[in-house]
Amino acid sequence: MLAGTSNHPLGLKIATAKGSYLYDSEGLTYLDFIAGIGVNNLGHNIERINQAVFSQMKLHSHVMVYGEYEQNIVNQFAENLLSFFPETMDQVYPLNSGTEANEAAIKIAKRYTGRYEIVAFKGAYHGNTSGSMGISSNELKKEGYRPLIPGSQFIKLNFLEDLGKITEKTAAVFLETIQGDAGVRIPDQKYFLALRKRCTEVGALLILDEVQCGYGRTGNFNAFEQFNIIPDLVTLGKALGCGLPIGVLVGSSKMLSCIKENPELGHITTFGGNPVVCAAANEGLNIFRETISPEETNRKGLLIENTLSAIPSIKEIRRNGLMIGIELDSAEMVNNCILEAKNKGLLLFWFLSTPNSFRISPPLTISDNEIKKGCAIMKSILS
Ligand code: PLP
Numbered sequence: 001m002l003a004g005t006s007n008h009p010l011g012l013k014i015a016t017a018k019g020s021y022l023y024d025s026e027g028l029t030y031l032d033f034i035a036g037i038g039v040n041n042l043g044h045n046i047e048r049i050n051q052a053v054f055s056q057m058k059l060h061s062h063v064m065v066y067g068e069y070e071q072n073i074v075n076q077f078a079e080n081l082l083s084f085f086p087e088t089m090d091q092v093y094p095l096n097s098g099t100e101a102n103e104a105a106i107k108i109a110k111r112y113t114g115r116y117e118i119v120a121f122k123g124a125y126h127g128n129t130s131g132s133m134g135i136s137s138n139e140l141k142k143e144g145y146r147p148l149i150p151g152s153q154f155i156k157l158n159f160l161e162d163l164g165k166i167t168e169k170t171a172a173v174f175l176e177t178i179q180g181d182a183g184v185r186i187p188d189q190k191y192f193l194a195l196r197k198r199c200t201e202v203g204a205l206l207i208l209d210e211v212q213c214g215y216g217r218t219g220n221f222n223a224f225e226q227f228n229i230i231p232d233l234v235t236l237g238k239a240l241g242c243g244l245p246i247g248v249l250v251g252s253s254k255m256l257s258c259i260k261e262n263p264e265l266g267h268i269t270t271f272g273g274n275p276v277v278c279a280a281a282n283e284g285l286n287i288f289r290e291t292i293s294p295e296e297t298n299r300k301g302l303l304i305e306n307t308l309s310a311i312p313s314i315k316e317i318r319r320n321g322l323m324i325g326i327e328l329d330s331a332e333m334v335n336n337c338i339l340e341a342k343n344k345g346l347l348l349f350w351f352l353s354t355p356n357s358f359r360i361s362p363p364l365t366i367s368d369n370e371i372k373k374g375c376a377i378m379k380s381i382l383s
Contacts, residue, residue: 010342010349016183017044017376020366022347033362033374034349037181037239038212038323041239042287043365044192048197049242049287054242056279066094077278080285081240081248084221086230090330091256093249094273098211098237101247102174104129104267105233106149109172109205111266117151119166119204123125123182124154125352126174126209134194138181138353157182158191163198170204172232177223178213184318184325192227205232205255211247218321218366219294238301242284244277297321297364300371304360304365307375313382324360328382331355337381346377 011026012310021045022030027120035041042193056073063069095101110170111114120126121134132147133141142148154163157179166173173195179185187195189215189378199206213223224231229354233255237247249256301322308314308326316327328334338348338358348358364376 012292012342019043019045019361020370028345030345030347031370031374031377032347033360034347035239035361035363036243037238037349038215038217038361039238039241040236040243041215041217041364042242042284042292043118043363044243046242046284046287048283052279052283053244053276056246056276059275060377061276062274064269065268065270067268071273071275071278072274073275073282074278077282080282084285085234085250085301088230088252089234089250091251091253093256093267094248094278095247095269096245096271096274097127097247098209098235099129099233099247100269100272101130101211101237101249102126102135102209103129104249105207105235106135106172107267108233108251108255108259109207110257110361113171113203113205115171115204117153117167117169117171118149119170120152120154121157121175122154122181123179123185123353124174125158125178125179125181127211136181141352148254153276157185158188160191160194163194166195166198166202166204168202170202172205172248173199174207174209176209176211177227178320178323180212180216180323180359181351181353183327183351183357184320184323184359186318187227189227192229196229196231199232207231207233207235209235211235211237213320213323216288216292216294216297216321217323217361219297221288223320225234240281240284241277242280243336244280246277247272248283292364294321300362300364300366300368301370303371304375307372311379311382315377318357321361322360322364322366325351325354325357326360327357329356334358337378340381341377343376344381348376348378 014027016023122137124137126136135152137154233251240246318325341348
């Protein structure tokens with residue numbers, strides 16, 4: 001029997017999925033406004049991804065731990081991914097999940113700067129391994145696992161006065177470019193520029209976690225593009241694998257190569273850079289380039305926002321592209337809305353740390369009709 005993560009899972013019995021829909025084993029259909037929490041950005045069950053996976057399987061799957069052998073598809077994937085980044089960010093370190101990418105980023109920041117203090121943000125979520133949990137802010141979730149990594153402190157997003165807490169002792173500042181679990185919180189442009197400047201002044205790395213907000217979720221491929229800044233390191237995961245497990249760290253060769261010596265093999269992984277996963281991710285990037293545009297993502301996001309803003313019981317809509325947080329009056333209302341939506345064939349989901357809000361993050365490929373259908377269900381519940 002499988003171990004659980006809570007005593008009240010949503011518990012759908014999934015049989016198949018296609019496009020924006022999931023189908024359960026009893027033949028019921030669910031319109032997916034969550035996309036596996038920002039994973040199925042290109043939709044479910046994509047023929048070109050399936051073909052890429054089968055083709056790679058026929059050549060080889062796992063042959064060696066990451067970094068020892070040359071594997072064509074892994075190199076292709078890295079070059080393809082880097083074409084979405086500024087030129088100064090010229091290396092990719094592939095891993096298996098978002099939290100692992102953040103662990104690697106923490107380690108590189110320590111090695112590169114020779115410091116250990118990390119500044120993170122109130123409301124942050126960076127994953128569930130000890131390092132990533134240590135720089136996430138939900139105290140309730142961390143309580144049972146202390147001591148976590150020492151030397152982390154939390155500052156308030158968009159609060160310029162707190163930037164003074166970033167000092168010459170800071171190895172890195174870790175920020176979700178758009179905070180997800182905090183209920184979709186968006187940095188001000190002015191704040192972002194000041195944050196970048198402060199990090200440069202004191203020699204701290206600016207690490208952006210784009211595990212959830214990257215891969216076109218907020219419009220551009222990278223969410224940081226809208227703020228006119230260049231980070232030192234970026235972590236990605238979720239949508240990048242097109243349904244297969246992945247995490248990556250992207251940065252300059254100068255930074256990423258510091259784990260190669262003293263001691264050598266400073267960060268290693270068996271399955272990071274798995275060729276089958278890289279085949280899926282590589283083809284996904286091709287599809288992304290051909291079919292996804294920031295204008296369309298923003299237009300669809302606005303369509304959802306405008307349709308839902310007519311519902312009086314919604315207190316606030318926070319949105320960047322198709323990353324949306326809907327705030328209601330109480331956690332109870334949020335629970336009722338999500339469970340009732342499920343009964344009516346629409347999938348919504350909670351935030352871990354923001355109980356009065358629920359999330360909407362549909363596939364970026366969702367159609368206008370599907371958006372209207374989902375919004376009509378929410379309207380029928382919330383009115
Ligand atoms: N960072 C952010 C912003 C996330 O939203 C998540 C997962 O929700 C993670 C990191 C952790 O990713 P994973 O669950 O793949 O370890």
